[in-house]
Amino acid sequence: MTAHTSWRRRSASVLATATAVLLAASGALMAPAAAFAEEAPAAPQLSISKPVLDPAGDTLTVVGTGFDASAKGLPSYYGCTDSAEAPQGVYVQLGWVTDNWRPSTGGVSKTDRNGVEQAWFADKDKNCQAPSKWTIAEDGTASFEHTFDVSEEKLGALPEGARYAVFTHGLTGRAPALAIPANELEQSFSFAPEVVAPVATAATAVSATKNGLSISVSAKDLPADITDMYAAVIIKGTESQMTDPNSKYAAFGLPFPKVTNGAAEFTLQAPTKDLDRTKQYELFLWKKHADLTPENTYARADVTVTKEQWDTVFPTVAPKIPFTDMKPGDKFYKEISWMYTSKLSTGNKQADGTVTYAPKANVSREAMAAFLFRQYSKPGYKAPAKSAFTDVKTTDKFYKEIAWMAEMKISTGVKQANGTVKFLPKASITREAMAAFMYRIDTGKKPASPKVSPFVDMKPGDKFFKEIAWMHSSGLSTGNKQPSGKPTYAPKSNVTREAMAAFLYRAQP
Known part of the structure; x- marks a missing residue:
């Protein structure tokens, strides 16, 4: 080996060592490929297109991604002959669930969940009976999409503790041991409250x-x-x-x-x-x-x-009446004419053959009984054999009318010191007594007595205040107008024949 070659080798070794040191320091030194684990597949996800549905009818689209597609089912269950290990797939159910619905935790009873409608997704190439085919992603997980037609009537009422939901699972009743917890998902939904259109x-x-x-x-x-x-x-x-x-x-x-x-x-x-x-x-x-x-x-x-x-709209033409002391245009002429045409009063015949009404004359209690009897009694009334009042005999004029007043509890009479009760038929009737008679004879529902009197000479707590206040509220009496302020009622004053005509006219049904 030449010196030159030896130097090149030493230089390469030094460079390699230095490079390794730099990469290690920067964190970029890569481990051998065998030391790397494959990236884990995404966890299963289930989503629905809307959380609140129209109770009358709606569509609900369900999307599932990342589902475990590797789980196998039972070939004999599917009846397939082309694969010994057909995938069990995913069941997507529409209905309701309770907290204990998942097959992996024992939720296989119909009291735990209820699927009204379902879809089944699997690999149709390997599972001959799966009605719908899922999609396999690059990471080996399965995805699917399905749309349900939903209505509140279709799903029925919720049992106590349940909720409407779309839920997914694998095999359940036939093979609970094959349940895949990761594939057991739910998405709950509700129905919108019924919108009641306002009534026109x-x-x-x-x-x-x-x-x-x-x-x-x-x-x-x-x-x-x-x-x-x-x-x-x-x-x-x-x-x-x-x-x-x-x-x-x-x-x-x-x-x-x-x-x-x-x-x-x-x-x-x-x-x-x-x-x-x-x-x-x-x-x-x-x-x-x-x-x-x-x-x-x-x-x-x-x-x-x-x-x-x-x-x-239909003005009444005042009829011709025989009363010589009344003429058209007089105060209470209309009411007095009505008394005549209604046969409540025939007037007072005079010595010369004429008939008067005597509008300013006072009304006696027996005459008042006669007027009320003619207006309000039912046909065929028969008076009792014994009088309710010590000063009225069964043979007296107006006995029947006075007896009717007592029997109908319109008049209770005047109690005497010795305990007996008199009617005082010849006495003039007062305006407060008239109010009591009219109040008792009216069988309709009465308003509560007002806290403020409509008349200046009456106050709450006075005798007959309730009855007199009702006379005003019912429109039977407007009182006597004063120069200023409230009208008076004059409860102790006698009722005149013209006032009585007005009271009865206004009290018509």
Whole structure:
């Protein structure tokens, strides 16, 4: 060996050693290939396209990646003859699960999970019965994708402690020992709460003239996708006639009221000639170009017309009455005329043959009993054989009427010091006693007594305050107007015949 050759070898050795030192110092010195482990496959992942579904019906796409494709099943189970070790694949189930649903931990009972629908993915080249083929990645793991049609009705009610889910697993009941824990995944989901569409409503307000009724309509929560509709006011209970072309019906319509953002406001006109004050009317809003049926109806509402409004539409012509002391235009003429035409009062016959009403005269208690009896008693009433009052005999005029007052508990009489009870038929009736009679004779539900009196001469706690306050709230008495402030009721004053006529007229059903 020459010196030159020896030097080259020593130089190469030094360079190699130096290079190794530098690489080791920098961390770049590579170990032999055999010392490297292969990169581990990704863990299985399961995902769904949406976590909240429409309960009426929805689609749910399921994607799985990184699933272990190496697990083998049972050839006899699959019935395959082309492979002794067919892969078991992955079952993707739609249904519900509990916390103990996984086959690897013993969850094989139908109380642990319930798959309503499933898909099965495997290597079809090796497993002849797998209905769907998975995709094998470079790292040897399997992936798949499947879409389910889902509805809450299809899955049924959830048992206690369960949740709706898509879940995956391998073989279970036939071979629980072959279960692969890593392939047992779930993705839970829920159904959106049912959205209840607001129910359309309509309200009506009525104004009256001698020409008829104007019915103002305000509707809301109508379907958002409509811009107009049909509207009509008809006699209540006759909507079925609207679909019969041969039927004659009274309808006051506005063909196409405009609807904006689910709301509408408009006015219908009902002329006097087509109205009947004895009927109840109702508003209907329904689908344009469609029959008036429940399915096509958006909203309906009663049309309330007061007696005063009907009187405006159909003004009453005061009848001719025989009372010589009353003439048209007098205060309470209408009410006193009604007393005569209703046969509640025939007046007082005079010596010269004329008849007066005596509007300013006081009403006696027996006369009041007669008026109330004629207005409110039922036909065929028979008075008892014994009087309830010591000062009224069974043969007295108005005995039947007074006995009816006692029997109906309209009058309890006036208790005497000796314990007996009198009616005092000839005494004048006071306005407070009249209030008590009217209150007791009305069988409707009464409001609570107000904390503030409507009359300046009455206060809470006074005798008959409840009854007198009700007279005001029910519209039977407006009191006596004063120059300023509240009206008076004058409870101790006597009831005049004209005031009594007003009370009874206003109390009509």
